[in-house]
Amino acid sequence: MRFTSLAPTAFAAALATAFTAASAPAVAQVSDNAVRIGVLTDLSGVYSDVSGKGTVIATQMAIDDFVAKEKPAFKVELVSADHQNKGDIAANKAREWFEREKVDVASELVTTSVALAVQKIAKEKNRIALISGAASTRVTNEDCNDVTVHWTYDTYAVANGTAKAVTKTGGKKWFFLTADYAFGHSLEKDASEVVKANGGEVLGAVRHPFPGSDFSSFLLKAQSSGAQIIGLANAGGDTINSIKQAAEFGITPKQSLAGLLMFITDVHSLGLKVTQNMYLTEGFYWNLNDETRAWSKRFFDAHKRMPTMVQAGQYSSVMHYLKAVKAAGTDDTAKVMAQMKKTPVNDFFAKNGSIRADGRMVHDMYLLQVKKPAESTTPWDYYHVRATIPAAEAFQPLAASKCPLVAKK
Amino acid sequence: MTLFGLSSQALFGQLLLGLINGSFYAVLSLGLAVIFGLLNIINFAHGALYMVGAFVALLGLEYLGMNYWVALVAAPLVVGLLGVVIERGLLRHLYKLDHLYGLLLTFGLALIAEGVFKYFFGVSGSSYAPPEQLQGGVDLGFMFMPLYRGWVVLASLTVCVATWYVIERTPLGATLRAATEKPQLVQALGINVPVLVTATYGVGVALAAFAGVLAAPVMQVNPVMGSNLIIVVFAVVVIGGMGSIAGSIVTGLGLGIVEGLTKLIYPEASAVVIFVIMIVVLLLRPAGLFGKQA
Numbered sequence: 001m002r003f004t005s006l007a008p009t010a011f012a013a014a015l016a017t018a019f020t021a022a023s024a025p026a027v028a029q030v031s032d033n034a035v036r037i038g039v040l041t042d043l044s045g046v047y048s049d050v051s052g053k054g055t056v057i058a059t060q061m062a063i064d065d066f067v068a069k070e071k072p073a074f075k076v077e078l079v080s081a082d083h084q085n086k087g088d089i090a091a092n093k094a095r096e097w098f099e100r101e102k103v104d105v106a107s108e109l110v111t112t113s114v115a116l117a118v119q120k121i122a123k124e125k126n127r128i129a130l131i132s133g134a135a136s137t138r139v140t141n142e143d144c145n146d147v148t149v150h151w152t153y154d155t156y157a158v159a160n161g162t163a164k165a166v167t168k169t170g171g172k173k174w175f176f177l178t179a180d181y182a183f184g185h186s187l188e189k190d191a192s193e194v195v196k197a198n199g200g201e202v203l204g205a206v207r208h209p210f211p212g213s214d215f216s217s218f219l220l221k222a223q224s225s226g227a228q229i230i231g232l233a234n235a236g237g238d239t240i241n242s243i244k245q246a247a248e249f250g251i252t253p254k255q256s257l258a259g260l261l262m263f264i265t266d267v268h269s270l271g272l273k274v275t276q277n278m279y280l281t282e283g284f285y286w287n288l289n290d291e292t293r294a295w296s297k298r299f300f301d302a303h304k305r306m307p308t309m310v311q312a313g314q315y316s317s318v319m320h321y322l323k324a325v326k327a328a329g330t331d332d333t334a335k336v337m338a339q340m341k342k343t344p345v346n347d348f349f350a351k352n353g354s355i356r357a358d359g360r361m362v363h364d365m366y367l368l369q370v371k372k373p374a375e376s377t378t379p380w381d382y383y384h385v386r387a388t389i390p391a392a393e394a395f396q397p398l399a400a401s402k403c404p405l406v407a408k409k
Numbered sequence: 410m411t412l413f414g415l416s417s418q419a420l421f422g423q424l425l426l427g428l429i430n431g432s433f434y435a436v437l438s439l440g441l442a443v444i445f446g447l448l449n450i451i452n453f454a455h456g457a458l459y460m461v462g463a464f465v466a467l468l469g470l471e472y473l474g475m476n477y478w479v480a481l482v483a484a485p486l487v488v489g490l491l492g493v494v495i496e497r498g499l500l501r502h503l504y505k506l507d508h509l510y511g512l513l514l515t516f517g518l519a520l521i522a523e524g525v526f527k528y529f530f531g532v533s534g535s536s537y538a539p540p541e542q543l544q545g546g547v548d549l550g551f552m553f554m555p556l557y558r559g560w561v562v563l564a565s566l567t568v569c570v571a572t573w574y575v576i577e578r579t580p581l582g583a584t585l586r587a588a589t590e591k592p593q594l595v596q597a598l599g600i601n602v603p604v605l606v607t608a609t610y611g612v613g614v615a616l617a618a619f620a621g622v623l624a625a626p627v628m629q630v631n632p633v634m635g636s637n638l639i640i641v642v643f644a645v646v647v648i649g650g651m652g653s654i655a656g657s658i659v660t661g662l663g664l665g666i667v668e669g670l671t672k673l674i675y676p677e678a679s680a681v682v683i684f685v686i687m688i689v690v691l692l693l694r695p696a697g698l699f700g701k702q703a
Binding site for chain 2: 044045046047048049180206207208209211212213214216217218220221224236237240241244245248249250265266268269270271274
């Protein structure tokens with residue numbers, strides 16, 4: 001009985017396969033002939049200036065450019081949602097996208113907790129997570145997997161760049177002002193190690209509640225520590241208020257501040273008067289060369305603000321993904337990931353960037369110093385580029401990675 | 410010299426900073442106390458109106474060239490008028506209902522205001538420079554005292570004492586207090602109680618806007634500055650005794666100082682110390698330190 005009832009099914013299946021194989025050109029391998037890119041970002045909260053609406057715009061630019069230039073046989077669609085910086089909201093949205101809306105990629109994912117939650121769902125559903133906004137090195141260490149790419153920067157890269165440069169130029173004695181949660185602690189730890197490795201000394205740290213608005217007490221504590229450098233292991237509004245109040249209480253310029261994670265939007269909202277001379281590390285600066293200026297001008301026309309590194313990185317990652325889909329002729333996760341990893345990244349954002357086995361996209365970072373008000377000649381002209389940190393030095397070496405995908409010898 | 414194992418320098422510095430923060434708490438909680446004491450409305454929109462006050466100063470400077478001193482008068486006026494509209498248009502309909510309805514309505518207003526400002530100005534906000542006359546500072550020996558912070562304490566305390574005096578010691582204040590106790594009786598004496606109520610709400614929220622302008626040069630002017638502060642200010646009002654004018658002023662200053670000392674001794678606890686005190690006070694004196702026991 002069994003044989004007779006199964007036979008027609010098997011026959012039909014064989015027939016169906018034969019038909020598909022015969023009628024399908026290479027591109028039809030893209031499921032339902034469309035690639036859907038989900039942008040999951042902070043559209044309303046503390047990181048909405050760093051990322052937010054600007055990343056949605058950057059993603060659309062990448063899609064438009066790709067379609068215009070590569071003329072793919074498949075459609076490319078964009079969906080976006082606000083994760084409100086909450087891991088559970090982000091995880092639910094990603095699940096819904098992957099299960100019901102045939103979204104191929106969850107991208108951006110600013111805020112570490114969000115990125116960690118979504119990359120797990122992506123693994124479970126065998127889809128891709130392209131992270132351009134989150135900071136923690138955990139993404140490509142303990143929590144790494146084979147469907148995640150961490151694109152723009154991480155806490156190691158920004159702390160390494162700034163702390164090393166400041167220590168080497170004579171800022172030996174450090175005191176940290178740290179946001180009292182996982183991100184702040186990891187930034188403080190990464191930076192402390194760099195300071196010590198370069199012959200500096202860490203005199204202490206003060207942990208402030210997150211988020212805060214009055215930092216004067218903590219700053220006075222940092223002042224009385226006798227440190228030359230006050231390292232700000234916080235972000236966003238906390239960093240902004242710390243810098244503003246340090247100027248008010250006459251702490252700068254006697255002691256210097258080092259912003260360990262700062263974005264161009266922070267400098268813009270504070271103004272050059274209070275931020276001048278500060279060092280910071282970024283993965284992208286709009287005024288770097290003709291290519292970055294050309295792209296950034298287009299972005300500015302759409303968003304009325306210059307791009308942060310997160311927004312530029314988002315464009316770069318989405319473009320790299322779309323090109324990989326076209327080259328591989330499929331949106332199959334494993335094949336696209338293999339294509340992405342074997343192709344170097346060469347665009348306005350990164351030169352000869354590459355994606356390592358742990359999912360880390362390594363590329364040059366830039367050590368920047370904020371200009372004095374008189375040195376800034378055009379709007380958003382904020383930085384001197386003090387050094388280019390080559391990809392090999394900028395990121396945590398693969399040998400030190402805690403990622404299980406990286407074979408330990 | 411050391412006191413309690415801390416250098417006197419650090420101690421005096423933190424006491425002074427606590428006093429400065431405390432004076433912000435005092436002005437904000439004073440407005441809340443006035444509105445609750447006289448209108449029985451738990452005004453959750455207070456933080457948002459404080460933020461709007463700061464934005465009026467910022468936008469006034471940007472578009473009209475309005476200087477700080479003008480803003481210090483203009484912002485409370487603008488926000489006070491906004492308060493009149495809110496009271497006439499919305500709150501008026503809720504007086505017969507439970508307090509909770511007023512709380513929910515004003516909370517909704519706060520969310521709307523925050524959302525609208527976020528949409529137009531982003532979350533990082535902008536800097537507002539202190540007026541030229543108050544830039545720089547003096548070295549007090551134990552700390553560097555920015556002149557502007559000194560002015561904040563002076564201005565706040567003056568406004569607090571003046572408000573207290575008007576409500577507790579003048580015929581106008583007496584009428585106000587009578588109108589809230591026995592509205593029908595006062596109305597029968599030929600006094601227009603609804604106008605009095607509207608004006609009170611207007612003045613209460615104008616106090617919030619005044620604090621907003623005072624805060625603008627110290628903190629970044631951004632849409633969330635009010636919601637960051639409002640919970641602490643509510644705790645201050647509850648500790649002081651809901652509706653007690655003197656209570657909110659004294660506890661505002663006192664808690665600012667306690668918070669400053671916590672930042673020195675155990676910084677991690679500085680965000681919760683006020684709430685710990687609130688719990689203890691409510692256990693021992695449910696009506697608050699200065700509240701009348703029911």
